[in-house]
Amino acid sequence: MSKTSPHALPAEGGLGNEPLLAVDDLHVEFATRAGLVRAVNGVSYSLQAGETLAVLGESGSGKSVTAQAIMGILDMPPARIPKGEVRFNGTDLLRLSEEARTQVRGQRIAMIFQDALSALNPVFTVGWQISEMFRVHRGMGKRDAVKKAVELMDRVRIPGAKQRVNDYPHQFSGGMRQRIMIAMAIALDPEVLIADEPTTALDVTVQAQVMELLAELQRESNMGMILITHDLGVVADVADKIAVMYGGRIVENASVHDIYKAPAHPYTKGLLESIPRVDLKGQDLYAIKGLPPNLLDMPTGCAFHPRCPYRQDNCVTDSPPLYEISGTRNSACHYWREVLDGDQG
Amino acid sequence: MGRYIIRRLIQAIPVLLGATLFIFAIVFALPGDPIEALAGEKRQDPAITAIIREQYHLNDPLLVQYWYYISGILFHGDFGKTFAGVPVTQLMAGKFQVTLNLAFTALVMEAIIGLLLGLWAALRRGRATDTAILASTLLLISVPTLVTGFVLQLWLGVWLKQVTGIEFFPIAGVGQGLQSYLLPGFVLAGTSIAYLTRLTRTSLVETLRSDYIRTATAKGLSRRRVVGRHGLRNALIPMVTYLGADLGVLMGGAIITETIFNLPGIGLQLYQGVYLREQPIVVGIVTILVLVYIVANLIVDMLYAVLDPRIRYE
Ligand SMILES: Nc1ncnc2c1ncn2[C@@H]1O[C@H](COP(=O)(O)OP(=O)(O)OP(=O)(O)O)[C@@H](O)[C@H]1O
Ligand code: SF4
Ligand SMILES: [Mg+2]
Numbered sequence: 001m002s003k004t005s006p007h008a009l010p011a012e013g014g015l016g017n018e019p020l021l022a023v024d025d026l027h028v029e030f031a032t033r034a035g036l037v038r039a040v041n042g043v044s045y046s047l048q049a050g051e052t053l054a055v056l057g058e059s060g061s062g063k064s065v066t067a068q069a070i071m072g073i074l075d076m077p078p079a080r081i082p083k084g085e086v087r088f089n090g091t092d093l094l095r096l097s098e099e100a101r102t103q104v105r106g107q108r109i110a111m112i113f114q115d116a117l118s119a120l121n122p123v124f125t126v127g128w129q130i131s132e133m134f135r136v137h138r139g140m141g142k143r144d145a146v147k148k149a150v151e152l153m154d155r156v157r158i159p160g161a162k163q164r165v166n167d168y169p170h171q172f173s174g175g176m177r178q179r180i181m182i183a184m185a186i187a188l189d190p191e192v193l194i195a196d197e198p199t200t201a202l203d204v205t206v207q208a209q210v211m212e213l214l215a216e217l218q219r220e221s222n223m224g225m226i227l228i229t230h231d232l233g234v235v236a237d238v239a240d241k242i243a244v245m246y247g248g249r250i251v252e253n254a255s256v257h258d259i260y261k262a263p264a265h266p267y268t269k270g271l272l273e274s275i276p277r278v279d280l281k282g283q284d285l286y287a288i289k290g291l292p293p294n295l296l297d298m299p300t301g302c303a304f305h306p307r308c309p310y311r312q313d314n315c316v317t318d319s320p321p322l323y324e325i326s327g328t329r330n331s332a333c334h335y336w337r338e339v340l341d342g343d344q345g
Numbered sequence: 346m347g348r349y350i351i352r353r354l355i356q357a358i359p360v361l362l363g364a365t366l367f368i369f370a371i372v373f374a375l376p377g378d379p380i381e382a383l384a385g386e387k388r389q390d391p392a393i394t395a396i397i398r399e400q401y402h403l404n405d406p407l408l409v410q411y412w413y414y415i416s417g418i419l420f421h422g423d424f425g426k427t428f429a430g431v432p433v434t435q436l437m438a439g440k441f442q443v444t445l446n447l448a449f450t451a452l453v454m455e456a457i458i459g460l461l462l463g464l465w466a467a468l469r470r471g472r473a474t475d476t477a478i479l480a481s482t483l484l485l486i487s488v489p490t491l492v493t494g495f496v497l498q499l500w501l502g503v504w505l506k507q508v509t510g511i512e513f514f515p516i517a518g519v520g521q522g523l524q525s526y527l528l529p530g531f532v533l534a535g536t537s538i539a540y541l542t543r544l545t546r547t548s549l550v551e552t553l554r555s556d557y558i559r560t561a562t563a564k565g566l567s568r569r570r571v572v573g574r575h576g577l578r579n580a581l582i583p584m585v586t587y588l589g590a591d592l593g594v595l596m597g598g599a600i601i602t603e604t605i606f607n608l609p610g611i612g613l614q615l616y617q618g619v620y621l622r623e624q625p626i627v628v629g630i631v632t633i634l635v636l637v638y639i640v641a642n643l644i645v646d647m648l649y650a651v652l653d654p655r656i657r658y659e
Pocket of ligand 2: 264266267302303304306308309310311312315320329332333334335336
């Protein structure tokens with residue numbers, strides 16, 4: 001493939017086999033007072049149009065930082081991307097000029113955040129904030145842009161959109177606010193939507209409705225969606241494939257079907273076994289013992305070894321590569337075969 | 346909102362009464378006899394002194410005197426007369442305008458310079474520009490107005506004129522319109538500029554860290570729009586509040602500036618009033634200053650509700 005110039009915008013539609021979005025060996029580090037925090041250490045995942053990729057992993061594993069690197073909204077400094085690529089339709093976004101990057105951000109790759117109350121600007125009406133997308137990026141007049149905003153609010157099923165377009169974010173309920181966030185993100189029909197724990201801040205009853213809305217919008221528009229979540233229950237319903245992160249790395253990449261059938265990494269296995277199950281009522285939940293790794297002082301060898309029930313001696317010294325199990329499946333465990341077969345070391 | 350304003354105005358009455366009574370009591374307690382002072386070095390006929398004392402109720406107890414005074418203001422809009430027989434309102438009319446001009450010149454300078462410096466420092470946070478701006482604000486805060494006043498008067502008023510032959514900044518009086526107010530205005534605004542710069546910087550840095558700024562960036566807006574529209578609009582809220590409250594402070598602070606630059610405002614008048622123990626003048630001016638404070642604070646509260654839609658007054 002020919003090298004793209006830094007000013008060229010990614011072409012519309014896929015190029016041959018190139019996925020819509022491909023994160024390749026991405027590294028992100030933060031210069032902090034305490035030292036260099038290696039938040040992301042070689043993450044790779046990819047996404048096709050119309051596909052939903054769920055990113056799982058405990059708090060601090062680098063899910064959000066990876067997403068922010070894709071969006072290009074990390075504060076640099078303190079953040080630095082020493083290595084890696086984020087290819088969008090074949091173009092490495094990390095090598096684009098800031099202007100070219102701004103053309104992609106929000107228009108072709110959009111993002112929604114966890115807490116819509118703090119993520120929406122408190123001093124502007126929701127109509128103003130949604131219509132800003134059309135005014136700034138499409139050069140629309142105020143009146144037309146607000147009309148578009150009302151249409152979008154209808155589309156994300158906010159009751160009485162027309163009357164509420166001039167309300168402020170704090171006047172809406174949590175679920176409605178997240179819908180507004182979603183309306184703003186899909187305003188310009190992005191090809192990729194990144195949802196970073198979109199339902200975590202919501203009431204349980206509302207969570208399902210918002211997830212349903214996201215899934216529906218994605219089906220209608222054939223967007224690729226990256227869904228960052230803690231909720232394994234949701235994943236089975238909406239995701240096509242899963243990337244599991246641990247300590248800033250991908251430890252397992254697989255289709256939802258494969259992973260639920262038989263995980264190929266001890267950490268994934270631990271995660272799945274910690275889902276409450278009706279048939280195991282009364283029994284203790286399996287919880288992964290130990291603490292998440294300290295990013296300032298990562299364990300040697302396999303980062304998971306202090307907590308791993310499958311650990312062998314070489315795990316302490318040899319860092320496992322991302323082994324290819326099949327064309328669509330990887331695991332970063334020396335003993336993935338044993339884990340797949342289910343016999344505990 | 347209307348009911349809120351009325352409630353606030355009613356609440357202001359005890360504040361106004363308390364403040365004036367307080368000032369009245371202080372002036373009452375000053376040593377020396379105002380009528381003697383009025384006559385200066387000359388011996389005065391005791392009969393005349395007695396008549397004047399009677400006229401101005403100077404023989405009555407403090408509270409009775411206060412009642413005469415305050416009922417005059419409340420029921421007749423009468424702020425009393427000076428001992429020379431001139432109504433205080435008449436005396437203050439032109440002077441109040443001078444002080445207002447001075448205070449507004451200072452306020453505008455404060456708003457513009459404070460905003461720009463604060464914005465500049467915030468955008469260069471942690472770098473040399475930021476450090477330099479912060480250091481100079483500290484300097485401005487720690488040097489007394491009296492010093493900056495005389496120093497600038499000497500440098501920009503006297504020396505600059507000697508060197509260039511052109512009078513950029515008149516050193517006294519208000520004969521040259523706006524030009525006369527520039528230097529005194531800056532001197533008066535000095536510490537306020539420093540505080541507003543720091544406030545702007547802090548509040549903008551804080552704002553630029555918030556989630557909705559990240560959202561604005563993720564929307565693909567230019568940095569200029571993110572900072573200028575989404576950031577500044579939020580950072581403006583504490584700034585406007587500070588500026589509004591500062592108007593009263595500036596009017597009160599005018600006393601030093603007006604004395605340095607010999608501006609015929611109420612500050613200079615107040616200074617002379619205290620010196621001559623002219624109770625009606627002192628209390629009249631202070632009453633007006635207290636009123637300005639109260640009204641300015643009310644306006645600030647209303648602006649606050651306009652700027653921040655989350656706040657609603659019932
Ligand atoms: N600006 C920053 N400065 C320093 N460290 C940071 C910064 N942002 C993130 N990190 C670190 O990077 C690591 C990964 O953070 P990230 O937000 O990606 O976690 P996450 O997987 O999204 O977790 P969560 O589920 O809690 O959202 C964390 O340890 C965090 O402390
Ligand atoms: S490599 Fe070793 S320590 Fe790491 S997950 Fe596999 S078995 Fe456990
Ligand atoms: Mg996160």
